[in-house]
Amino acid sequence: MGFRTYLIRRIVYALIVLFVILTFNFAVFRLMPGDAEKMIIDPRFSPEARMALRKQFGLDDPPLVQYWKYITSLLRFDLGQSFATRRPVASELAERLPNTIVLFLTAFTLTMIIGTAVGVYAAQHRGTFAETFVTGAGLFTYAVPTFFFQLLLLMLFGYYIRIFPIHGTMSAPPPDGAFLRFLDRVHHLILPAGSNVIIGFGSWALYTRNTMLEALGQDYIITARAKGLPRRDILYHHALRSVLPPIVTLIFLSLPGLVTGAVITETIFSWHGVGRYLMDAVLQQDYPAAQGAFYLIALAVIISNFMADLVYGLVDPRIRVGAGERR
Amino acid sequence: MRARKFLVPVALLLVLALATTIVAAQEKKVKWEPWGPRVDQIIMPIIKDSEAQLIAFERGESVVLPGLTRPGDINKVKQNPNADITVNLGFHMFYLCFNMRRGPLDDVAVRQAIAHVTNREQIINQLFQGYMLPLTSFVPQSSPFHNPNVPQYPYNPEKAKEILDKAGYKLDKATGVRIDPKTGKPLRKMKIFTPTYEVAPTSAELGKMIAEAAKAIGLPVDPEPMDFPVMLEKIDVFDFDMYVLAWGLSRIPDYLYTFFHSSQDVEAGYNTPGIRDPELDKAVEAVYYPPDLETAKAAAAKAQVILSQKLPYVTLYSRPYMDAWRKDMVTGYVPMLGYGAAQYNNGWTTLNIRRVQGPGGTIRWLLPEEPKNLNMCVASSAYEWEVLGRIGDGLLAVNPETLEDMPWLAKSWKVETWEPEPGKKGTKVTWFLEKGVKWQDGEPFTSADIKFTIEYLKKNEVPLYISDLQDIVKVETPDPYTAIVYFSTVSYWHLYHAAYSFLPKHIWENVKDWKGFQPWLEPHPKVKGLTKVIGTGPFILKEYKPGEYVRLIKNPIYWRLNPPKK
Numbered sequence: 001m002g003f004r005t006y007l008i009r010r011i012v013y014a015l016i017v018l019f020v021i022l023t024f025n026f027a028v029f030r031l032m033p034g035d036a037e038k039m040i041i042d043p044r045f046s047p048e049a050r051m052a053l054r055k056q057f058g059l060d061d062p063p064l065v066q067y068w069k070y071i072t073s074l075l076r077f078d079l080g081q082s083f084a085t086r087r088p089v090a091s092e093l094a095e096r097l098p099n100t101i102v103l104f105l106t107a108f109t110l111t112m113i114i115g116t117a118v119g120v121y122a123a124q125h126r127g128t129f130a131e132t133f134v135t136g137a138g139l140f141t142y143a144v145p146t147f148f149f150q151l152l153l154l155m156l157f158g159y160y161i162r163i164f165p166i167h168g169t170m171s172a173p174p175p176d177g178a179f180l181r182f183l184d185r186v187h188h189l190i191l192p193a194g195s196n197v198i199i200g201f202g203s204w205a206l207y208t209r210n211t212m213l214e215a216l217g218q219d220y221i222i223t224a225r226a227k228g229l230p231r232r233d234i235l236y237h238h239a240l241r242s243v244l245p246p247i248v249t250l251i252f253l254s255l256p257g258l259v260t261g262a263v264i265t266e267t268i269f270s271w272h273g274v275g276r277y278l279m280d281a282v283l284q285q286d287y288p289a290a291q292g293a294f295y296l297i298a299l300a301v302i303i304s305n306f307m308a309d310l311v312y313g314l315v316d317p318r319i320r321v322g323a324g325e326r327r
Numbered sequence: 328m329r330a331r332k333f334l335v336p337v338a339l340l341l342v343l344a345l346a347t348t349i350v351a352a353q354e355k356k357v358k359w360e361p362w363g364p365r366v367d368q369i370i371m372p373i374i375k376d377s378e379a380q381l382i383a384f385e386r387g388e389s390v391v392l393p394g395l396t397r398p399g400d401i402n403k404v405k406q407n408p409n410a411d412i413t414v415n416l417g418f419h420m421f422y423l424c425f426n427m428r429r430g431p432l433d434d435v436a437v438r439q440a441i442a443h444v445t446n447r448e449q450i451i452n453q454l455f456q457g458y459m460l461p462l463t464s465f466v467p468q469s470s471p472f473h474n475p476n477v478p479q480y481p482y483n484p485e486k487a488k489e490i491l492d493k494a495g496y497k498l499d500k501a502t503g504v505r506i507d508p509k510t511g512k513p514l515r516k517m518k519i520f521t522p523t524y525e526v527a528p529t530s531a532e533l534g535k536m537i538a539e540a541a542k543a544i545g546l547p548v549d550p551e552p553m554d555f556p557v558m559l560e561k562i563d564v565f566d567f568d569m570y571v572l573a574w575g576l577s578r579i580p581d582y583l584y585t586f587f588h589s590s591q592d593v594e595a596g597y598n599t600p601g602i603r604d605p606e607l608d609k610a611v612e613a614v615y616y617p618p619d620l621e622t623a624k625a626a627a628a629k630a631q632v633i634l635s636q637k638l639p640y641v642t643l644y645s646r647p648y649m650d651a652w653r654k655d656m657v658t659g660y661v662p663m664l665g666y667g668a669a670q671y672n673n674g675w676t677t678l679n680i681r682r683v684q685g686p687g688g689t690i691r692w693l694l695p696e697e698p699k700n701l702n703m704c705v706a707s708s709a710y711e712w713e714v715l716g717r718i719g720d721g722l723l724a725v726n727p728e729t730l731e732d733m734p735w736l737a738k739s740w741k742v743e744t745w746e747p748e749p750g751k752k753g754t755k756v757t758w759f760l761e762k763g764v765k766w767q768d769g770e771p772f773t774s775a776d777i778k779f780t781i782e783y784l785k786k787n788e789v790p791l792y793i794s795d796l797q798d799i800v801k802v803e804t805p806d807p808y809t810a811i812v813y814f815s816t817v818s819y820w821h822l823y824h825a826a827y828s829f830l831p832k833h834i835w836e837n838v839k840d841w842k843g844f845q846p847w848l849e850p851h852p853k854v855k856g857l858t859k860v861i862g863t864g865p866f867i868l869k870e871y872k873p874g875e876y877v878r879l880i881k882n883p884i885y886w887r888l889n890p891p892k893k
Contacts, residue, residue, distance in 0.1 A: 086705035167374045172876030272874020
């Protein structure tokens with residue numbers, strides 16, 4: 001199978017998956033217990049007022065009509081109007097997405113770099129105190145509940161040692177001047193992003209350490225050692241390169257976090273992001289908001305997986321060849 | 328037993344202490360004046376996490392911590408020497424509802440017995456450390472319509488047993504369950520629905536406490552915590568025995584009609600207990616459509632007596648509104664009956680609050696949630712009105728101590744009747760407006776704005792206002808300072824059905840899509856620095872950064888800026 005056929009097949013799969021997700025997305029909120037109307041209508045509303053609201057939000061349409069409207073609207077990227085805020089879901093998501101992306105990218109990049117570096121270091125120093133410390137710290141930070149750790153940081157640096165802001169992405173109001181505004185943003189980012197790095201680096205470090213240790217035990221590494229190659233070359237050019245593909249997988253699988261956000265972090269640090277929006281939408285049975293957010297997430301997951309497949313296909317030709325066609 | 332003996336006096340003492348605090352807070356005369364505002368700017372940072380809110384208050388990043396509910400937070404704030412807590416009776420009711428359509432709960436004796444084993448003091452003491460007020464009537468104590476002289480069901484398990492014995496529910500000593508006199512068989516198992524412990528731990532625990540108390544007198548009741556939407560759905564289709572929930576109520580007790588009139592006993596209606604009583608119907612109809620205030624008061628008092636006899640609910644407690652203030656930073660906040668000192672309904676604090684070091688300057692006032700939508704036609708959450716309520720003004724104001732109506736944009740008014748058609752009566756409200764009131768862009772506020780607002784909301788069938796406006800037949804404006812509103816029915820409450828914030832005609836007359844209009848995002852067509860969110864109130868919306876903060880600045884042309892020169 002050529003790369004073109006492989007690509008077309010992946011695109012078709014992605015579209016089918018997207019359609020299934022969208023249909024499921026539509027059904028699940030309507031099958032959920034509870035009534036959206038109860039969430040948006042005041043008890044003192046007259047029957048006329050209730051009717052008007054139902055009409056306004058299309059709740060009086062039969063389910064099939066609602067489904068048709070939903071699919072055709074999504075194709076036009078019209079995500080509808082939120083029940084709770086009566087604002088277009090697309091503008092609400094657009095407001096939040098940059099904040100989520102900034103938080104995620106900062107935390108993710110730092111976590112990945114620090115986690116991988118620490119993992120390589122631990123593997124390199126197997127059996128030493130450094131390795132024991134990295135393994136212990138990694139396990140500990142991985143196991144500590146996020147909310148608990150973040151609340152601790154909030155208390156420590158927000159209350160006892162008051163050096164960091166405790167809410168939002170900027171001061172209210174922000175300082176004048178682009179550079180000062182940038183510094184202000186960074187200042188606000190330190191606690192939420194920093195806490196995520198501390199919580200997240202452990203899993204990366206442990207994963208990298210384990211795969212590196214496995215790689216360091218392989219025959220080709222022993223051969224390299226026997227050839228008298230420098231230790232540094234063995235580690236970075238041979239061992240690390242061989243463990244990169246699974247790390248690339250991890251990176252791609254983590255990418256949907258760009259749009260899903262981090263509900264707990266966003267709540268604790270009053271970070272205006274998509275994660276909290278999604279949670280509120282589900283709790284309030286705000287169909288359009290939840291559907292819009294899930295649509296975005298579904299797109300992100302499908303695109304990330306598609307990109308992972310693509311990169312793999314480019315990097316490793318074996319993956320392009322289906323099992324049945326293997327020669 | 329000894330523990331119980333000890334607990335009851337402690338609980339009573341705590342409740343008494345809270346009641347005394349509330350009374351003291353009500354009596355603490357705060358000098359409030361109908362002039363202001365006294366600060367140049369209010370910055371409202373949006374802080375959603377409750378721990379972060381507490382820290383922001385401690386750090387002085389907010390001068391107020393509004394709506395304290397968690398005993399832990401209250402105790403923590405109390406330790407801060409710079410904090411002052413205002414306490415006000417609230418329009419709030421927590422209750423246990425019976426499904427009167429189902430046996431044995433269709434028997435008032437069973438409901439009375441459960442009422443007698445419900446230990447409000449213990450609930451308040453154990454679950455809320457004494458920070459709630461026991462409620463025994465169907466209108467909370469904060470309301471001028473509250474009637475304390477209703478049949479009472481004090482905690483008395485012996486009395487409960489006696490009532491059940493007398494009604495024929497004999498105790499089967501072998502099983503500990505009473506026998507249903509109608510069937511001769513043990514009473515069926517009953518459930519109390521509550522939200523889950525994760526969502527509402529106190530409600531779930533409270534359900535458990537009542538169930539255990541009922542079990543102790545031979546009524547087989549179990550608590551059943553469940554997912555909140557599931558619970559609401561079951562209540563909607565009357566698939567329940569009992570449940571516990573709370574209502575946030577209003578100054579006008581017309582909710583008695585919505586909750587207890589037989590016409591509201593329909594699927595998804597609000598008469599969830601299913602009470603149908605002709606005498607009660609008559610009383611709540613008179614509460615809903617009273618010709619005058621006295622009739623409304625008498626009818627509300629009567630309805631409360633009937634409800635206490637029939638017991639569709641056991642009312643449990645009412646939450647006082649507690650707000651914490653940084654007294655080292657601000658002063659002039661005004662406690663208000665029913666609403667508290669910090670709520671937007673309390674315009675007096677907005678006008679009177681000032682920095683300790685003197686008038687002017689900036690104060691920070693936290694918003695616990697996103698205001699989201701500042702379009703008056705669709706803004707429905709309290710957080711939206713925390714902003715809009717400070718930008719707009721009403722025709723009437725409410726006295727914070729007595730809850731009586733006071734003149735505001737309307738310097739006076741008349742409530743009369745007229746004949747919408749021969750032989751039929753309707754209410755006619757005439758408003759006489761203050762002269763010299765201006766919108767924040769300098770345009771005069773006149774009766775034309777009132778007429779436009781009512782007709783615009785009616786024409787577009789804006790859901791939030793349909794209930795209020797549906798009986799309005801027409802609006803006449805004989806001159807720029809007089810507006811006459813004609814209703815097709817007679818009700819004293821019609822006085823309030825056209826007395827809210829108004830839409831500026833010169834801005835809104837060109838708005839076709841009222842739902843999609845986002846006035847806070849659009850610049851004012853003529854005045855630089857303003858948006859299309861303008862009112863006649865003390866503050867101007869300067870900036871709203873979603874997720875971050877709202878900035879309000881003093882309205883320099885506010886009509887109540889200073890007292891008139893003598």
